Amino acid sequence: MSKTITIDGKVIPFEEGQTIMEAATAAGIYIPHLCHQPEFTPHGSCKLCTVKVNGRNCSACTFPAMDGQDVLSETEELIDDRRKITQMLFVEGNHLCPGCEKTGNCQLQAVAYHLNMLDNHFPLFYPDREVDASHPDVMLDRNRCILCTLCVRASQQKDGKNVFAVSGRGIHKHLIVNSDSGLLKDTDLEATDRAAHICPTGAILIKRTGYRVPIGERIYDHKEIDQVSLEAEHVKHGE
Amino acid sequence: MRQFIQDIAENSHYRATHLLQILRQVQSRYHYIPEEAIAQLSGLLNIPRTQIISVIEFYSFLHLTPRGQYELLISDSITDHMLGKKDLFDYLAKKLDIAVGEVRKDGLVSLDNTSCTGMCDQGPAGLVNGYALTRLDCAGIDKIAELINQQKPLNEWPSELFQVDDNIYKPGLLLSQQIEQGAALKSAFKRGIKETLKEIDYSGLRGRGGAGFKTAIKWQFCSEEQQAERYVVCNADEGEPGTFKDRVLLNSYADQVFEGMTVCAAIIGARQGFLYLRGEYLHLHDKLQTILDQRRQNGLLGNNILGAGLYFDIEIRLGAGAYICGEESALIESLEGKAGVPRNRPPYPVTQGYLGKPTVVNNVETFLAAACIAVNGGDWFASIGTEKSKGTKILSISGDCAQPGIYEYPFGTTIQTVLNDCGASDVLGVQIGGPSGTFISNQELERKLAFEDLATGGSFIVFNSSRNILDVVHNFTHFFAHESCGFCTPCRVGTSLLKKQIDKIVEGHGSAGDIVALEELCQLVKNYSHCGLGQTAANPILTTLERYLGLYENQLKEISFEPGFDLDGALEIARRMANRYDAGAHLAQTDESGSRPIASLPPSLAVGE
Numbered sequence: 116m117s118k119t120i121t122i123d124g125k126v127i128p129f130e131e132g133q134t135i136m137e138a139a140t141a142a143g144i145y146i147p148h149l150c151h152q153p154e155f156t157p158h159g160s161c162k163l164c165t166v167k168v169n170g171r172n173c174s175a176c177t178f179p180a181m182d183g184q185d186v187l188s189e190t191e192e193l194i195d196d197r198r199k200i201t202q203m204l205f206v207e208g209n210h211l212c213p214g215c216e217k218t219g220n221c222q223l224q225a226v227a228y229h230l231n232m233l234d235n236h237f238p239l240f241y242p243d244r245e246v247d248a249s250h251p252d253v254m255l256d257r258n259r260c261i262l263c264t265l266c267v268r269a270s271q272q273k274d275g276k277n278v279f280a281v282s283g284r285g286i287h288k289h290l291i292v293n294s295d296s297g298l299l300k301d302t303d304l305e306a307t308d309r310a311a312h313i314c315p316t317g318a319i320l321i322k323r324t325g326y327r328v329p330i331g332e333r334i335y336d337h338k339e340i341d342q343v344s345l346e347a348e349h350v351k352h353g354e
Numbered sequence: 355m356r357q358f359i360q361d362i363a364e365n366s367h368y369r370a371t372h373l374l375q376i377l378r379q380v381q382s383r384y385h386y387i388p389e390e391a392i393a394q395l396s397g398l399l400n401i402p403r404t405q406i407i408s409v410i411e412f413y414s415f416l417h418l419t420p421r422g423q424y425e426l427l428i429s430d431s432i433t434d435h436m437l438g439k440k441d442l443f444d445y446l447a448k449k450l451d452i453a454v455g456e457v458r459k460d461g462l463v464s465l466d467n468t469s470c471t472g473m474c475d476q477g478p479a480g481l482v483n484g485y486a487l488t489r490l491d492c493a494g495i496d497k498i499a500e501l502i503n504q505q506k507p508l509n510e511w512p513s514e515l516f517q518v519d520d521n522i523y524k525p526g527l528l529l530s531q532q533i534e535q536g537a538a539l540k541s542a543f544k545r546g547i548k549e550t551l552k553e554i555d556y557s558g559l560r561g562r563g564g565a566g567f568k569t570a571i572k573w574q575f576c577s578e579e580q581q582a583e584r585y586v587v588c589n590a591d592e593g594e595p596g597t598f599k600d601r602v603l604l605n606s607y608a609d610q611v612f613e614g615m616t617v618c619a620a621i622i623g624a625r626q627g628f629l630y631l632r633g634e635y636l637h638l639h640d641k642l643q644t645i646l647d648q649r650r651q652n653g654l655l656g657n658n659i660l661g662a663g664l665y666f667d668i669e670i671r672l673g674a675g676a677y678i679c680g681e682e683s684a685l686i687e688s689l690e691g692k693a694g695v696p697r698n699r700p701p702y703p704v705t706q707g708y709l710g711k712p713t714v715v716n717n718v719e720t721f722l723a724a725a726c727i728a729v730n731g732g733d734w735f736a737s738i739g740t741e742k743s744k745g746t747k748i749l750s751i752s753g754d755c756a757q758p759g760i761y762e763y764p765f766g767t768t769i770q771t772v773l774n775d776c777g778a779s780d781v782l783g784v785q786i787g788g789p790s791g792t793f794i795s796n797q798e799l800e801r802k803l804a805f806e807d808l809a810t811g812g813s814f815i816v817f818n819s820s821r822n823i824l825d826v827v828h829n830f831t832h833f834f835a836h837e838s839c840g841f842c843t844p845c846r847v848g849t850s851l852l853k854k855q856i857d858k859i860v861e862g863h864g865s866a867g868d869i870v871a872l873e874e875l876c877q878l879v880k881n882y883s884h885c886g887l888g889q890t891a892a893n894p895i896l897t898t899l900e901r902y903l904g905l906y907e908n909q910l911k912e913i914s915f916e917p918g919f920d921l922d923g924a925l926e927i928a929r930r931m932a933n934r935y936d937a938g939a940h941l942a943q944t945d946e947s948g949s950r951p952i953a954s955l956p957p958s959l960a961v962g963e
């Protein structure tokens with residue numbers, strides 16, 4: 116008998132060593148997430164994937180699946196709170212969707228749509244954040260950074276480099292790059308690096324590719340993020 | 355500088371785990387971490403420069419830009435404020451001709467706030483180049499300003515400026531008995547290591563940091579791990595505002611603390627231990643180092659301890675101003691030379707701690723108690739206290755009382771008893787367990803110190819009826835926003851939102867919906883944060899909202915909504931550009947008769963009105 120957990124009443128199998136997120140994705144169940152990508156070591160920081168495991172809040176992307184767990188995900192309370200956490204990410208940075216090249220392809224925006232976020236709810240921070248356009252092929256706009264560290268992990272784990280890091284403390288946390296000048300142009304980042312393409316928002320963009328796909332024909336213009344996410348990340352058992 | 359950096363890196367055997375210790379030395383020498391130092395260390399330690407910068411920008415005591423040759427920090431704990439910190443701070447700034455947060459033009463001195471320095475019984479307190487200053491008053495400040503302007507080295511400053519007293523007023527089971535050096539180890543070896551763990555189990559000892567995990571179980575779990583390399587860590591990062599008992603334990607009972615760590619090492623099979631000492635207790639460092647040396651000479655540390663074949667040694671590692679490092683997994687990250695960001699759990703430190711190896715992390719007081727239990731046996735400890743909370747608790751008492759200091763009580767003691775002993779009268783309420791704990795009102799003084807009622811890591815702050823509870827909440831809420839590590843969204847953004855929201859209410863800009871919004875935000879931060887810091891950051895608000903709702907409501911305006919920003923203030927730039935300062939160029943914040951903002955738009959702007 117394979118071991119199982121229950122997510123919102125549905126019994127799903129899991130393999131030893133899988134996280135709740137991995138088990139859910141394999142079973143075709145979407146749990147909202149932004150800092151998680153199956154290719155990289157889970158980070159557990161955005162907290163969007165919070166689920167109730169036997170009555171306790173846990174991050175699905177880092178918490179191990181264990182036989183008999185009763186997991187709640189799509190409850191009214193969790194959906195409401197995930198929306199508020201998404202709103203926190205919006206007010207913390209400067210996210211101006213209508214003027215952003217990433218609109219329609221942005222996971223932050225898509226998660227907000229999925230959670231039916233209609234306003235910012237919280238007061239905006241309007242932080243002063245640096246834009247780095249120095250690199251010939253890659254643009255870094257920290258206004259849109261949500262500190263998910265996917266670029267940090269992609270650079271380390273896929274590209275074998277160390278281009279990005281997160282520095283600072285608390286609300287002053289920010290993305291830094293690995294060069295003496297502190298500028299992207301002096302790092303060894305290349306436009307073909309995984310790190311240059313991993314950003315879930317529009318903080319890291321490839322230059323001279325903007326608007327090639329018109330607004331209205333972009334990923335999340337026609338599909339919801341749960342569907343897109345499961346299609347991309349879904350790995351069936353045994354594959 | 356090259357030689358200096360080369361030497362300290364070499365002394366640290368070029369280990370990246372020593373990065374924080376190395377950076378502390380650079381900061382101390384140059385009063386910032388120069389760019390050349392970062393580049394050189396990156397090469398010597400073989401780590402990316404970003405890793406070095408992220409450590410510098412994480413810890414409050416490290417800086418990328420120059421601070422003064424005399425780095426002055428004044429403690430911003432609520433207890434310092436109660437002792438007149440604000441006026442003193444202003445006096446100091448004026449005396450030194452310097453603005454808060456700035457470096458004076460001549461580069462000689464810098465001045466800033468810092469979180470509680472653990473001197474609440476002898477404040478207002480501060481730090482100069484990391485060394486504790488106590489009982490600051492105007493005369494002391496005059497002296498300090500003079501010494502700085504004369505550029506006198508710190509070792510020539512009068513010692514009374516740095517005098518730190520223990521202030522033990524009520525010793526109990528643990529504090530009244532100084533056990534002889536080596537006695538706990540001798541007893542443990544004589545009884546047998548396994549039997550000693552049993553005694554600790556019988557004693558019912560639970561972790562003294564506040565969470566109260568059973569010590570014997572933690573040690574047993576760690577001893578059962580497969581990996582042979584294990585570590586013992588003593589958490590002396592007591593950053594909870596209002597706590598200072600570990601300062602006293604390390605000043606006067608350090609031998610017993612080290613002995614407790616060594617007993618633990620014998621039980622779990624560790625060869626290396628660490629004392630993680632908060633940076634604010636730099637003044638204790640050399641004394642503790644001397645005690646460790648003595649213990650090595652006396653065969654109580656190092657090879658073949660007491661001829662029993664045990665190898666164990668202890669290294670002191672200093673923090674650098676980060677409350678979060680009191681959280682055990684953040685502390686381990688910090689020990690590894692990194693920013694103190696709490697890890698995901700599981701795995702827990704007993705399975706994968708320092709360098710991924712099984713690690714026991716316990717509070718200073720826990721190790722002290724373990725040493726005493728090793729000598730006296732489990733029953734001696736368990737006979738005192740309550741069913742679920744055995745033994746005694748050492749309290750750091752500060753605030754409005756005649757004798758702030760150290761008091762030790764059996765668990766189960768009522769708050770009223772404690773208040774009587776420390777000479778507190780006209781009590782409004784007591785903050786138990788620091789900002790992350792509970793505020794109790796004067797209607798609850800029969801409640802008890804115990805894990806099952808009022809748990810505390812040792813902080814006990816008394817407020818009398820002259821105090822404003824909202825000032826207290828304001829101070830604590832700002833503290834958490836300042837100390838949030840920033841890893842997870844709910845705490846990083848949430849603690850700053852709480853700060854904004856509490857400021858709005860305290861400053862009188864709140865309206866009816868704002869308390870509901872505040873409470874909702876509190877629940878979000880509490881329920882979704884990654885670690886104990888975020889999970890408790892809303893406690894000052896929640897515990898006082900529950901008890902003093904009326905106090906919050908009195909702050910509100912009689913309108914249903916008021917924007918969180920200053921409408922009229924936002925027009926200032928436009929007024930200057932238009933050179934218009936007449937009444938029509940101003941906006942009222944709200945229509946005072948109702949809820950609608952904007953009362954007096956200038957005619958030219960009132961399109962469609």
